[in-house]
Amino acid sequence: MATNRGQFNSRLGFVLAAAGSAVGLGNIWKFPFEVGAGGGAAFVVIYLAFCFLLCFPVMISEIAIGRKTQLNAVGAFKKLGHHNWAWIGLLGILAGVFILSFYNVVAGWAFGYFLQMVQGNFEIGQNFGSYISKWESIGLYGLVFMGVTALIVSKGIQGGIEKAAKILMPTLFAMIIGLMIYAFTLDDAMAGIEYYLIPDFSEITGEVIYSALGQAFFSLSLGMGALITYGSYVSRKQDIVRSAAMITLTDVSVAFLAGLMIFPLVAFLNSGDMSSVSGGAGLIFATLPGVFEGLGPILGIVIGATFFLLLSFAALTSTVSLLEVPVAYLVDEKKIKRPVAVWGMATLIFVLGIPSLLGNGAVEQLTSFMTLYRDGQEQMISFMDFVELIASDTFLPLGGTVIAIFTAYVWKKHNLNAELMEGRETNSQWMMNYINFAVMFFCPIILGAITIITILERFF
Numbered sequence: 302m303a304t305n306r307g308q309f310n311s312r313l314g315f316v317l318a319a320a321g322s323a324v325g326l327g328n329i330w331k332f333p334f335e336v337g338a339g340g341g342a343a344f345v346v347i348y349l350a351f352c353f354l355l356c357f358p359v360m361i362s363e364i365a366i367g368r369k370t371q372l373n374a375v376g377a378f379k380k381l382g383h384h385n386w387a388w389i390g391l392l393g394i395l396a397g398v399f400i401l402s403f404y405n406v407v408a409g410w411a412f413g414y415f416l417q418m419v420q421g422n423f424e425i426g427q428n429f430g431s432y433i434s435k436w437e438s439i440g441l442y443g444l445v446f447m448g449v450t451a452l453i454v455s456k457g458i459q460g461g462i463e464k465a466a467k468i469l470m471p472t473l474f475a476m477i478i479g480l481m482i483y484a485f486t487l488d489d490a491m492a493g494i495e496y497y498l499i500p501d502f503s504e505i506t507g508e509v510i511y512s513a514l515g516q517a518f519f520s521l522s523l524g525m526g527a528l529i530t531y532g533s534y535v536s537r538k539q540d541i542v543r544s545a546a547m548i549t550l551t552d553v554s555v556a557f558l559a560g561l562m563i564f565p566l567v568a569f570l571n572s573g574d575m576s577s578v579s580g581g582a583g584l585i586f587a588t589l590p591g592v593f594e595g596l597g598p599i600l601g602i603v604i605g606a607t608f609f610l611l612l613s614f615a616a617l618t619s620t621v622s623l624l625e626v627p628v629a630y631l632v633d634e635k636k637i638k639r640p641v642a643v644w645g646m647a648t649l650i651f652v653l654g655i656p657s658l659l660g661n662g663a664v665e666q667l668t669s670f671m672t673l674y675r676d677g678q679e680q681m682i683s684f685m686d687f688v689e690l691i692a693s694d695t696f697l698p699l700g701g702t703v704i705a706i707f708t709a710y711v712w713k714k715h716n717l718n719a720e721l722m723e724g725r726e727t728n729s730q731w732m733m734n735y736i737n738f739a740v741m742f743f744c745p746i747i748l749g750a751i752t753i754i755t756i757l758e759r760f761f
């Protein structure tokens with residue numbers, strides 16, 4: 302289909318771009334600390350089950366909706382449903398805008414750490430708290446990061462997004478494997494691996510389940526229309542089911558490998574004592590520089606800089622997709638020219654991120670923003686945690702539930718199946734059966750129930 306909206310050039314291009322969206326800070330920064338906070342391997346097991354059983358069918362629905370309509374998140378729902386359904390897309394876009402607003406701040410940390418490592422400043426790990434409170438420098442890194450993101454998005458689909466993903470994703474994979482092998486050679490590596498891989502199911506609480514679900518959606522970039530948007534640039538010759546399987550597997554493997562890389566390092570640093578590992582936003586930022594320092598000045602700089610460069614690359618292919626969602630909306634629906642939409646949105650989102658930037662120590666009211674009840678305990682959270690809780694942990698699973706319901710009962714399952722058969726490369730029926738079952742019953746019921754319980758428990 303010839304469109305002037307742009308299209309991915311090849312299946313590999315689409316899969317890499319979508320996997321680039323999925324693989325990000327969520328995998329390398331957030332996943333390990335969620336594992337740490339959620340008690341280790343039990344979290345991993347639940348997370349994997351959610352990814353494959355609940356998220357994968359939602360991903361397929363999103364890509365199918367996008368490819369069928371060749372439209373942005375709002376336009377797609379309008380076209381397949383009715384004007385009244387545009388709100389799902391709008392909520393998704395809003396969620397994406399807020400996710401990017403804080404995501405960009407963390408990306409700024411990562412990029413700043415890269416610069417620190419290059420200079421051999423390993424003490425930064427102990428000063429993580431004061432480092433992130435310096436809003437001037439973090440703000441500057443965030444500005445650079447948003448600028449590079451906007452530059453890529455302004456170049457469009459093939460020349461910008463696809464090209465960047467084709468270079469960045471393989472580099473990232475190579476770096477992760479290299480660091481993981483290195484981590485295995487360290488003393489006490491085994492203690493870290495055991496902590497990560499041997500589940501203790503007594504650690505599972507309601508909170509662990511909710512955060513595993515939120516993490517699964519966040520990590521796979523689902524529930525807000527990012528994959529509807531990317532799906533709208535996919536050719537009809539591509540097998541959606543197969544591509545979605547590749548994207549899910551890549552994302553889950555990178556998260557899994559990131560854990561395999563980080564926990565041996567943490568164990569090495571704590572001389573094998575994993576009892577004090579509790580997770581938290583500082584897990585990789587506070588602990589890893591100390592590990593790199595132990596390698597001696599030259600190797601420490603090389604490995605340390607490589608790691609944080611990797612983290613920045615991973616974040617970049619995700620910020621690109623987050624920005625593309627509102628941009629596609631403005632370009633399709635409001636007929637705004639791409640460069641204007643890109644730079645306008647990037648500026649707006651950067652500004653929306655300022656409270657998150659200031660809420661890490663610079664401004665007290667934003668740092669201790671509100672009290673939350675988690676597993677019956679009071680906990681003080683920052684503005685950034687708050688935005689994450691609403692936009693990511695709550696809205697993404699909610700969006701996923703509504704997307705499944707929309708696909709099965711508004712767009713209707715026979716239309717979904719017809720779309721999935723276009724470009725399908727195999728005749729295997731069991732997969733199609735599962736997708737149908739999941740979209741009609743499993744996702745609306747299970748996903749819906751967990752989402753509602755989470756909202757009730759957390760906010761009421």
Ligand code: PHE
Binds near residue numbers: 328
């Ligand atoms: N999946 C990305 C990550 O893991 C974050 C993201 C969420 C990107 C939602 C796009 C949409 O870092």
